[in-house]
Amino acid sequence: DIQMTQSPSSLSASVGDRVTITCRASQGIINYLAWFQQRPGEAPRSLIYTASSLPSGVPSRFSGSGSGTNFTLTISSLQPEDFATYYCQQYNSYPFTFGPGTIVDIK
């Protein structure tokens, strides 16, 4: 199985801050990397697919980059609704695996 790690595991930030989360795969996954946002009590929501593409309806303050084994999710200007947990997920090979999550909370 491909192991996914994320850093940091949690961070505290203020509205308007720029936030960067890192995801690393234990082996190369080309660009088959997605990011999901999960608010408490809700289902995950797709933010990024193929490392840097945004689904329709996702605000442009979210961006993703990377390829191979190293990836980043950036929120350019944190908004109140962005306080949540963020997961990366690889889908280059079965079984699909998720990172452990990064909690973004209010400073």
Place this chain on the structure above:
Amino acid sequence: QVQLQESGPGLVKPSETLSLTCSVSGFSLSRGYYWGWVRQPPGKGLEWIGHIYYTGTTNYNPSLESRVTISVATSKTQFSLRLTSVTAADTAVYYCARWVGVQTFDSWGQGTTVTVSS
């Protein structure tokens, strides 16, 4: 717009079988894509369980493969999850989701909590 909704017992006894159904509206399963399950133990991260193509082709997480069956109903408006010989470690919120390939999981159910306890 596709919508997914999980249903099933919220409490299952140890060693018994967990059975959940996902009802899909706004999209017929026979039009394509993969339909699957992801779970989340309390306070923990996400675990992919497996998925099925409408033709019946399945892919399962090897960690669960010996206990898991995912199937599509003949109506092509529902698919289901069966997990046998459950233990407390199977206690989780179970989500059904549509996997569309390059755009990965694009639609999710709201999730249903299943507790394994006697």
